[in-house]
Amino acid sequence: MGFMTIDGRKVEFTDEKNVLSVIRKAGIDLPTLCYHSELSTFGACRLCTVEDDRGRTFASCSEEPRDGMVIYTNSGRIKKYRKMIVELLLSAHCRDCTTCVKSGECKLQELAHRMNITTVRFQNTREERPLDTSSPALIRDPNKCILCGNCVRACRELQGLEVLGFTHRGTDAMVTPAFDKPLSETDCVSCGQCRVFCPTGAISIRTNMDEVWDAINDPNTRVVAQVAPAVRVAVGDAFGLTKGHSVMGKLVAVLHRMGFDEVYDTTFAADLTIMEESKEFLNRVEKNEKLPLLTSCCPAWVKFVCDQYPEFKDNLSTCRSPQGMFSAVIKEYYKNPEKNQGKKTFVVSIMPCTAKKMEILRSNNFTHGEQDTDIVLTTTEIIRMINNSGIDFASQETEACDMPFGFGSGAGAIFGVTGGVTEAMLRRLADDHNKATMDAIAEAGARGDEGIKEFTVNYKGTDLNVCVASGLANAQTVMEDVKNGRKHYHIIEIMACRRGCIMGGGQPPRAGDRTKSARRDGLYQADHVTSIRKADENPLILSLYDTLLKDKAHELLHVDKY
Amino acid sequence: MLDQSYYEKTDEIIEFYGRKASSLIPIMQDIQAEYRYLPGELLTYVAKEIGVREAKAYSVATFYENFSFEPKGKYIIKVCDGTACHVRKSIPILEALQKELGLSKKKHTTDDMLFTVETVSCLGACGLAPTMTVNNEVYPSMTPEKALDLIAELRGDNV
Numbered sequence: 263m264g265f266m267t268i269d270g271r272k273v274e275f276t277d278e279k280n281v282l283s284v285i286r287k288a289g290i291d292l293p294t295l296c297y298h299s300e301l302s303t304f305g306a307c308r309l310c311t312v313e314d315d316r317g318r319t320f321a322s323c324s325e326e327p328r329d330g331m332v333i334y335t336n337s338g339r340i341k342k343y344r345k346m347i348v349e350l351l352l353s354a355h356c357r358d359c360t361t362c363v364k365s366g367e368c369k370l371q372e373l374a375h376r377m378n379i380t381t382v383r384f385q386n387t388r389e390e391r392p393l394d395t396s397s398p399a400l401i402r403d404p405n406k407c408i409l410c411g412n413c414v415r416a417c418r419e420l421q422g423l424e425v426l427g428f429t430h431r432g433t434d435a436m437v438t439p440a441f442d443k444p445l446s447e448t449d450c451v452s453c454g455q456c457r458v459f460c461p462t463g464a465i466s467i468r469t470n471m472d473e474v475w476d477a478i479n480d481p482n483t484r485v486v487a488q489v490a491p492a493v494r495v496a497v498g499d500a501f502g503l504t505k506g507h508s509v510m511g512k513l514v515a516v517l518h519r520m521g522f523d524e525v526y527d528t529t530f531a532a533d534l535t536i537m538e539e540s541k542e543f544l545n546r547v548e549k550n551e552k553l554p555l556l557t558s559c560c561p562a563w564v565k566f567v568c569d570q571y572p573e574f575k576d577n578l579s580t581c582r583s584p585q586g587m588f589s590a591v592i593k594e595y596y597k598n599p600e601k602n603q604g605k606k607t608f609v610v611s612i613m614p615c616t617a618k619k620m621e622i623l624r625s626n627n628f629t630h631g632e633q634d635t636d637i638v639l640t641t642t643e644i645i646r647m648i649n650n651s652g653i654d655f656a657s658q659e660t661e662a663c664d665m666p667f668g669f670g671s672g673a674g675a676i677f678g679v680t681g682g683v684t685e686a687m688l689r690r691l692a693d694d695h696n697k698a699t700m701d702a703i704a705e706a707g708a709r710g711d712e713g714i715k716e717f718t719v720n721y722k723g724t725d726l727n728v729c730v731a732s733g734l735a736n737a738q739t740v741m742e743d744v745k746n747g748r749k750h751y752h753i754i755e756i757m758a759c760r761r762g763c764i765m766g767g768g769q770p771p772r773a774g775d776r777t778k779s780a781r782r783d784g785l786y787q788a789d790h791v792t793s794i795r796k797a798d799e800n801p802l803i804l805s806l807y808d809t810l811l812k813d814k815a816h817e818l819l820h821v822d823k824y
Numbered sequence: 825m826l827d828q829s830y831y832e833k834t835d836e837i838i839e840f841y842g843r844k845a846s847s848l849i850p851i852m853q854d855i856q857a858e859y860r861y862l863p864g865e866l867l868t869y870v871a872k873e874i875g876v877r878e879a880k881a882y883s884v885a886t887f888y889e890n891f892s893f894e895p896k897g898k899y900i901i902k903v904c905d906g907t908a909c910h911v912r913k914s915i916p917i918l919e920a921l922q923k924e925l926g927l928s929k930k931k932h933t934t935d936d937m938l939f940t941v942e943t944v945s946c947l948g949a950c951g952l953a954p955t956m957t958v959n960n961e962v963y964p965s966m967t968p969e970k971a972l973d974l975i976a977e978l979r980g981d982n983v
Contacts, residue, residue: 440878
């Protein structure tokens, strides 16, 4: 508590942890490249440097607010320093902005513009280094790295993996995996959080937009899209619509106009997942084997278990992810010559996730040895494709998804937020669908932004211990507790990204606290307005079990082994 | 693939310092003292054993100039390039050595594994600048010519 003077104005501060936060609260957008409230303070970029009344300069991100401080954020000296910092960064940076994937969203580009830098006086002496294109999800371009360390901290602090690290020092310093190995040979789970925090184009999504345009342009191909829950609450923001509002209807309309032959909803497959996973769960509880059940919707988490906790592989649910189930079903459906009319089926799944690009290539997700999902597009890519097509998103009339796979229950929609899978399963286990029952489940403990949540529910006389966690660093804490016998759970739901898929590695980045909660509330709202809120009451699912899935549920919806 | 004996030796070193993150540097130093370099496989192994991520261990190992992932030659020549030595012309000495031995900024060790040439930031012998060391023996007030003579002498010992 106290007051400080910022640029001649008295500003009150309360519990802000650093001077930078106070300055920003006072309405001054002090630039930073390495500061993120979710990560530890690093103090590397020095852009938040300010001056005090004694002429001392310091990085405001690393200074605690003190009563009576007098701060200048825009003195001539500070402005000169700030501009110099950006100029020096640019001098050792690839400046082919027009062809950079990050153009328009790049923080360095934005700062150069803001600082009015029109020429760079210094020569680039950095050696050109090759791109790492080994990962199916991400591309690492070391030439665009500014050593802010955001990726290093995101991987270490949020995901507990630390695949990337600083290597060498001084002018030789770089960010690479150990021994400069390609990402594909590391423990990288493709979650894409490094890319979310990267201010430049040094880590970007491996895009597959051209393959999709090619398929759309091929008259002999039926291009089928499935749209994941978290996508619909993130797309609108990019087109000036209200943050977090579901724009599924508009998105379906735009996808149709872009040339997608059929557009379906992944929530449909989420309902299938719930049917299968709850059956599997009850079976395991009854036999008291392979507990805790570990959810398997999140491919980054599945890879994490396989790499870091192989002894728990058998605990993973054998259910494929909703994406996997959906594609297997649709490919099976179009096997029928009457249905496919001689056309090839090309499944594009639109996901908030980079790891999904990795999931579709894992052979245990194949059906009869064939890849089910042809391409995964992230939210970021679909936004780019919409821009590319020139369609005015905001003014589109809404359209409904196609049939027969175009409807999912509200339980499917909340898969996109941490705790959603658990809540959906609890609904499935409930005997009725009364509002009171649904409300009670919502209050059970699965909801909320905390990284680790645990609670107990009673199912037919048995107490079931539930754990819901998001962020792999939290997952690691949970798994260590389980491994060392400190905790006993029946089911553990993990989403690799903090807060779940709404904050996935494929979502548009630069999402602050307001965006985070808006996306979350958007999904709960989408659930709220759906009349069917239990997976087992989705009529499309029930009829599917009597027809297409008859005797085929296991081969289409499960993996044989991890 | 490294011989099993390397891992056994490493286990001994790890046991000595204890399985904790803070043992990383002393363990790496002892491994390097044993083999004159730090084999990458052992670094990965150590990281796993003491519960440090591989990237972190690699980060530490590359931060310090002293650790080398490449086997070093019989004679390790360190040319001091600290401020005092630098202004008294240490770079021409380095360049002469590199030229004579066919080495560069990237290639530090001769193919016959006889010589390794590297720079150090300060040997703490500024009064003797420009200085270099061969296997920890100090050679003061060097010139490119004296350095080349020394190489010839060391080569002679190994004929």
